[in-house]
Amino acid sequence: MNKKATGFYESFDRKDGSRTTTYCAGCGHGIVQKLIAEAIADMELQDDTVFISPVGCAAFCYYYFDCGNVAAPHGRASAVATGISRSIPGKVVIAYQGDGDLGAIGFNNAFQAANRGDGFACFFINNSLYAMTGGQMAPTTVAGQKTTTTPYGRDVSRDGYPLRVCEVFAQLEAPTYIARVSVADTKRIMQAKKAVRRAIEIQRDGKGFAFVEVLSPCPTNWRMDSIESARYCTDVMEKTFPLGCYRDRSSEAEIIQPRKATTTLRDLLGSSTVVESVVDASFPTIGMKFSGFGGQGVLSLGLVIAEAAGRAGRFVSWFPSYGPEQRGGAASCSVVMSGQEIGSPTVDAPDILVAMNQPSLERFAPNVRSGGAVIYDPSIPVEFKPPTGVRMLPFPAIEVAKNAGVPKAVNTAFLGALSAHDLLPIDDDHLLSALADSFAAKPHLVEKNIEVFKAARQTVWEDKVEMGR
Amino acid sequence: MRKFIRGNEAVIIGALSAGCEAYYGYPITPASEIAHAAAEYFPVLGKEFLQAECETGAINMIYGAASTGKLVMTASSGPGISLMQEGLSYLAGSQLPAVIVNVMRTGPGLGNIGPEQADYNQAVKGGGHGNYRNIVLAPASVQEMCDLTIRAFELAFQYRNPAIVLADAVLGQMMESLHIPDKVMESPCTDSWAVRGDSCTRNNLITSIYLDPDRHEQHNQMLQDKYENMQKEASAMTYRIKDAEIILTGYGSSARIARSAVDALREEGIRAGLFRPITLSPFPIQQLNSAAMGRNVLVVEMSNGQYRNDILLHLERAKDTKVELINRMGGNLVRVDDVITAARNIVGVKA
Ligand code: SF4
Numbered sequence: 001m002n003k004k005a006t007g008f009y010e011s012f013d014r015k016d017g018s019r020t021t022t023y024c025a026g027c028g029h030g031i032v033q034k035l036i037a038e039a040i041a042d043m044e045l046q047d048d049t050v051f052i053s054p055v056g057c058a059a060f061c062y063y064y065f066d067c068g069n070v071a072a073p074h075g076r077a078s079a080v081a082t083g084i085s086r087s088i089p090g091k092v093v094i095a096y097q098g099d100g101d102l103g104a105i106g107f108n109n110a111f112q113a114a115n116r117g118d119g120f121a122c123f124f125i126n127n128s129l130y131a132m133t134g135g136q137m138a139p140t141t142v143a144g145q146k147t148t149t150t151p152y153g154r155d156v157s158r159d160g161y162p163l164r165v166c167e168v169f170a171q172l173e174a175p176t177y178i179a180r181v182s183v184a185d186t187k188r189i190m191q192a193k194k195a196v197r198r199a200i201e202i203q204r205d206g207k208g209f210a211f212v213e214v215l216s217p218c219p220t221n222w223r224m225d226s227i228e229s230a231r232y233c234t235d236v237m238e239k240t241f242p243l244g245c246y247r248d249r250s251s252e253a254e255i256i257q258p259r260k261a262t263t264t265l266r267d268l269l270g271s272s273t274v275v276e277s278v279v280d281a282s283f284p285t286i287g288m289k290f291s292g293f294g295g296q297g298v299l300s301l302g303l304v305i306a307e308a309a310g311r312a313g314r315f316v317s318w319f320p321s322y323g324p325e326q327r328g329g330a331a332s333c334s335v336v337m338s339g340q341e342i343g344s345p346t347v348d349a350p351d352i353l354v355a356m357n358q359p360s361l362e363r364f365a366p367n368v369r370s371g372g373a374v375i376y377d378p379s380i381p382v383e384f385k386p387p388t389g390v391r392m393l394p395f396p397a398i399e400v401a402k403n404a405g406v407p408k409a410v411n412t413a414f415l416g417a418l419s420a421h422d423l424l425p426i427d428d429d430h431l432l433s434a435l436a437d438s439f440a441a442k443p444h445l446v447e448k449n450i451e452v453f454k455a456a457r458q459t460v461w462e463d464k465v466e467m468g469r
Numbered sequence: 470m471r472k473f474i475r476g477n478e479a480v481i482i483g484a485l486s487a488g489c490e491a492y493y494g495y496p497i498t499p500a501s502e503i504a505h506a507a508a509e510y511f512p513v514l515g516k517e518f519l520q521a522e523c524e525t526g527a528i529n530m531i532y533g534a535a536s537t538g539k540l541v542m543t544a545s546s547g548p549g550i551s552l553m554q555e556g557l558s559y560l561a562g563s564q565l566p567a568v569i570v571n572v573m574r575t576g577p578g579l580g581n582i583g584p585e586q587a588d589y590n591q592a593v594k595g596g597g598h599g600n601y602r603n604i605v606l607a608p609a610s611v612q613e614m615c616d617l618t619i620r621a622f623e624l625a626f627q628y629r630n631p632a633i634v635l636a637d638a639v640l641g642q643m644m645e646s647l648h649i650p651d652k653v654m655e656s657p658c659t660d661s662w663a664v665r666g667d668s669c670t671r672n673n674l675i676t677s678i679y680l681d682p683d684r685h686e687q688h689n690q691m692l693q694d695k696y697e698n699m700q701k702e703a704s705a706m707t708y709r710i711k712d713a714e715i716i717l718t719g720y721g722s723s724a725r726i727a728r729s730a731v732d733a734l735r736e737e738g739i740r741a742g743l744f745r746p747i748t749l750s751p752f753p754i755q756q757l758n759s760a761a762m763g764r765n766v767l768v769v770e771m772s773n774g775q776y777r778n779d780i781l782l783h784l785e786r787a788k789d790t791k792v793e794l795i796n797r798m799g800g801n802l803v804r805v806d807d808v809i810t811a812a813r814n815i816v817g818v819k820a
Binding site for chain 2: 276
């Protein structure tokens with residue numbers, strides 16, 4: 001029978017209705033949990049607390065703790081605590097983990113939570129092995145210690161050294177409190193009680209991450225009686241894991257403030273740009289392909305046209321090549337516009353191809369549909385026979401952009417040329433407004449690009465007049 | 470209000486319209502724009518956004534946040550979704566609602582960042598351990614990336630179950646016109662099960678462990694009954710099927726390709742129609758049978774036939790009914806022309 005501790009349920013109904021725990025005689029778990037439960041009850045925090053059980057001998061903490069309870073996957077109590085504490089700021093969140101759980105499989109989650117200073121108390125029970133699964137080596141197993149997976153003793157040259165979690169966490173900026181205590185004897189239990197309370201006070205006050213490592217006897221797996229195992233804890237473990245307070249910034253730590261809304265979704269999204277698409281059987285489905293090098297503005301050219309089509313009430317889709325173009329490779333995008341709902345957003349056989357470099361001209365031109373058009377810069381040599389029924393339209397986009405004083409606006413020059421060739425069944429008003437809005441982040445470029453657009457159009461018209469068309 | 474928007478961003482607009490409170494995720498192409506949008510919108514709207522240390526961390530943060538009864542989500546792709554499978558099993562076992570968006574890329578292994586639909590079995594059959602199922606929704610447009618994210622939250626809370634939005638790289642990366650929902654969904658009442666650190670939920674417990682085999686079997690049976698009950702949420706859409714002699718079927722971006730093929734086939738006089746599932750789990754069994762029973766079927770998908778296998782499983786058919794597959798893998802999209810040719814072959818028309 002356990003001595004009645006406050007903070008626990010009156011009777012353990014989730015277990016069997018008794019008042020006995022699942023822990024072996026002489027086990028440290030029962031002592032630590034009693035300290036935590038009493039602290040929660042004394043501070044009148046039971047209504048405000050969420051307790052996260054680990055996997056292992058302490059998996060059933062929710063049998064005992066009279067507060068909100070969540071059972072976490074193996075190793076993940078810290079990650080679960082991160083999710084909980086950020087959802088209910090101002091509440092007391094407690095993660096309870098063993099040494100395999102926190103020190104091995106879940107180390108990074110605990111470490112990163114510590115590094116973020118997440119708002120929970122983490123109690124780390126170090127009994128130097130995996131207890132529930134049968135006494136295997138844990139990261140905290142001391143040098144030479146025999147376990148079921150180190151039957152000849154832990155060989156530090158092969159199995160690594162005992163992991164000192166407090167010392168590792170003490171390298172981080174964010175944690176508010178880090179301490180290592182023991183529950184091997186009465187004097188140590190009194191010190192542990194103080195550390196437990198400090199960690200929970202820090203949660204009550206919303207002051208960030210608190211970490212308490214507890215050296216805790218496991219008589220069963222150590223194959224010792226209670227007295228021997230308490231002595232082992234003190235005489236052997238403490239040599240590797242010195243007790244003490246490694247950090248206490250609780251007086252100066254800032255209170256974690258919940259996030260506050262400073263705007264609304266409506267404000268973030270701004271006003272409508274495109275209008276509802278209208279079914280128009282007379283408007284054909286047009287597939288367009290824009291291609292070139294990354295950085296030539298291939299994707300944004302397609303996007304301006306797609307946006308303009310959306311403003312004109314057409315059904316339209318835009319689909320980019322993605323990933324490598326950010327690193328300077330080939331870039332292309334497909335735009336489909338239609339008078340009805342669009343099927344495939346990809347364009348296998350374009351009606352219109354804009355090719356800004358030789359590889360893309362050679363790659364996509366052979367697939368252009370009969371009756372379609374290819375527009376490209378005349379600086380690109382055409383070393384293949386274009387498909388029959390396809391118009392090849394060289395247009396000096398590079399030159400036009402350069403002459404207008406904006407050499408980067410080759411894509412805008414192509415936009416003007418497409419419009420002047422009547423290849424875009426969209427009003428220029430929509431094209432120009434979409435073009436202008438595409439430079440929202442760089443307003444000084446709007447006028448210049450409109451000039452390039454107009455110059456490109458002029459070039460095509462003059463050409464047509466010259467050729468008597 | 471309408472915007473021309475990328476599919477991945479539409480997911481976040483949907484999530485916010487559903488009242489989503491927190492996003493935990495880890496970057497991966499081609500899903501990262503979902504995290505970018507969440508990072509931009511969530512904090513300034515007073516909601517939580519955190520870039521986790523790994524996908525395992527992210528899904529367990531989701532587990533924690535979902536335990537508090539909040540609407541929470543994550544998004545990932547391929548290897549990232551594989552890492553989350555243990556967490557999905559825990560969410561299902563503990564009956565926690567959460568939305569997971571999978572913008573499918575190619576596999577197995579690292580694969581590549583191109584589009585594929587090879588995580589169908591993982592999502593629909595439940596990719597983690599145990600007798601559980603996910604709710605799985607399959608958007609096929611930017612609008613549905615938004616709308617089905619909202620629907621995923623509704624169903625996740627209605628059934629206290631994880632819901633996956635199973636998109637692919639095409640849908641994530643493409644842009645289309647999006648009608649932005651006018652209002653935000655009301656948040657569901659979760660007092661009976663959530664753990665929020667207040668007196669009202671003090672007695673609640675979130676767990677998936679049952680030591681007693683009989684009690685555990687009961688829990689498993691209850692889950693199966695719940696999945697059975699979910700069947701009424703199955704939904705699908707059809708296009709030009711009334712007089713169809715051949716039914717094309719696919720989900721997600723493959724359905725878009727199939728739709729183009731249907732129109733092209735109709736133009737050449739072949740009476741083709743489209744059956745497109747919107748829910749993959751629950752599978753729209755009755756809808757499939759009323760659309761396709763007695764007709765030949767051509768399945769279009771970007772996988773080795775995982776969805777086709779479910780058509781074979783669920784479609785009642787005569788011995789001579791054809792169910793054929795036209796597929797691509799490795800990041801290649803199925804070409805509309807190849808779908809047309811395959812359909813012609815089935816109905817016995819030479820080009
Ligand atoms: S096996 Fe060890 S850790 Fe587990 S309950 Fe027994 S003594 Fe405690």
